[in-house]
Amino acid sequence: xxxxxxxxxxxxxxxxxxxxxxxxxxxxxxxxxxxxxxxxxxxxxxxxxxxxxxxxxxxxxxxxxxxxxxxxxxxxxxxxxxxxxxxxxxxxxxxxxxxxxxxxxxxxxxxxxxxxxxxxxxxxxxxxxxxxxxxxxxxxxxxxxxxxxxxxxxxxxxxxxxxxxxxxxxxxxxxxxxx
Amino acid sequence: xxxxxxxxxxxxxxxxxxxxxxxxxxxxxxxxxxxxxxxxxxxxxxxxxxxxxxxxxxxxxxxxxxxxxxxxxxxxxxxxxxxxxxxxxxxxxxxxxxxxxxx
Numbered sequence: 499x500x501x502x503x504x505x506x507x508x509x510x511x512x513x514x515x516x517x518x519x520x521x522x523x524x525x526x527x528x529x530x531x532x533x534x535x536x537x538x539x540x541x542x543x544x545x546x547x548x549x550x551x552x553x554x555x556x557x558x559x560x561x562x563x564x565x566x567x568x569x570x571x572x573x574x575x576x577x578x579x580x581x582x583x584x585x586x587x588x589x590x591x592x593x594x595x596x597x598x599x600x601x602x603x604x605x606x607x608x609x610x611x612x613x614x615x616x617x618x619x620x621x622x623x624x625x626x627x628x629x630x631x632x633x634x635x636x637x638x639x640x641x642x643x644x645x646x647x648x649x650x651x652x653x654x655x656x657x658x659x660x661x662x663x664x665x666x667x668x669x670x671x672x673x674x675x676x677x
Numbered sequence: 678x679x680x681x682x683x684x685x686x687x688x689x690x691x692x693x694x695x696x697x698x699x700x701x702x703x704x705x706x707x708x709x710x711x712x713x714x715x716x717x718x719x720x721x722x723x724x725x726x727x728x729x730x731x732x733x734x735x736x737x738x739x740x741x742x743x744x745x746x747x748x749x750x751x752x753x754x755x756x757x758x759x760x761x762x763x764x765x766x767x768x769x770x771x772x773x774x775x776x777x778x779x780x
Contacts, residue, residue, distance in 0.1 A: 614689035638696075642689055671682040 501539050502528060505546060514550040526586075526593040529627060537660050542596040545570055549596065562635075563588040565595035567603055584632030590624040600662045606655075608664040615667070618643030619655055649674045 499507070505527055509520040527542060554564065554575040562575040562583055572592045595604040602608075607616035618639030624630065625640075634640070647655050650670035658666040 610690070612686055612690075614693040615686060617693065618689075635696075639689065639693060642685075646685075668682060668686075671685070672680060675681050 501543060502531065505539060505543050508543060508547045512546060512548060514548065519551065522586075522589055523593055523596075526590050526628070527597070530590075530593065530597060533627060537597065539597065541599055542593070545596045545599065563592055565592050565599070565604060567595070567599050567601070582632050584628075584630050586628050587624050587630040587632060590628045591620050594620050594623055598660050598662070603662070606658040606662060606664040606667055608662070612664055612667060614639050615643055615646065616659075619647075619659055622647075623659075646671070 502524075506524055509515065509524055512520065515523070523546065527539065530537075531539060548570060550569070550571045552566070552569070552571040552573040554562075554573045562581070564573050565571070566573055574588075598604045603610075605612075605616040605620060607613050617636055618641075621634065621636045621640050622643055643655075650667065654666060654670045658664065
């Protein structure tokens with residue numbers, strides 16, 4: 499059984515998710531794998547066994563979708579989802595988080611030190627993979643991430659993101675600094 | 678002493694938290710971009726970054742490529758810094774106005 503078959507099987511066995519959500523996560527994972535075949539899917543294979551859907555509190559301004567790594571939960575803001583967001587784009591960001599997460603964080607956001615850059619880069623990747631026909635809440639983060647990728651190289655961000663390596667980002671930025 | 682790198686990343690995090698708390702566009706963002714541009718321009722002049730990279734940057738800050746050309750010809754880093762100082766103020770003002778119209 500190849501890895502995509504295993505992911506499909508794990509999704510099907512996850513009673514926390516409706517069939518529609520299972521299909522969407524699988525569809526976006528396949529799309530990602532076609533574009534980036536060298537990125538390991540081992541993490542998402544494990545995560546989808548018991549990933550849940552949850553809600554973001556109305557008192558929180560985060561969202562409309564965030565992935566809680568510790569709880570392995572994709573959380574949605576009901577209030578915000580009534581606004582003009584692209585659901586495909588939102589779910590792609592959740593899938594990227596699943597693919598890139600370890601036990602404590604996703605991407606390169608170790609200890610929350612690179613939270614904004616992490617969000618900006620996730621946004622850029624999701625834009626590249628599925629586009630965005632709705633609202634973008636993170637234009638400033640995308641702009642700053644674009645500039646930083648010009649400084650340290652897009653490949654650095656890519657490798658750091660999928661290997662959970664925040665040190666690589668810091669190292670390359672410090673090298674580029676003029677003392 | 679905080680490095681530019683630390684300042685940029687902590688500034689980005691601060692601004693994101695500010696937005697999530699309901700804040701609107703603020704000057705802190707231009708400081709982040711100014712520091713980022715500073716590192717970028719020094720690296721660009723030092724390493725003679727490719728035309729493609731400078732073209733990408735041109736999209737964000739129109740007029741950049743002429744500045745790089747001038748700096749490369751005259752080895753004048755201070756010219757770039759001065760240019761960005763003024764240009765960023767104008768660009769940030771434009772972005773603020775665009776956002777005000779949308780909101």
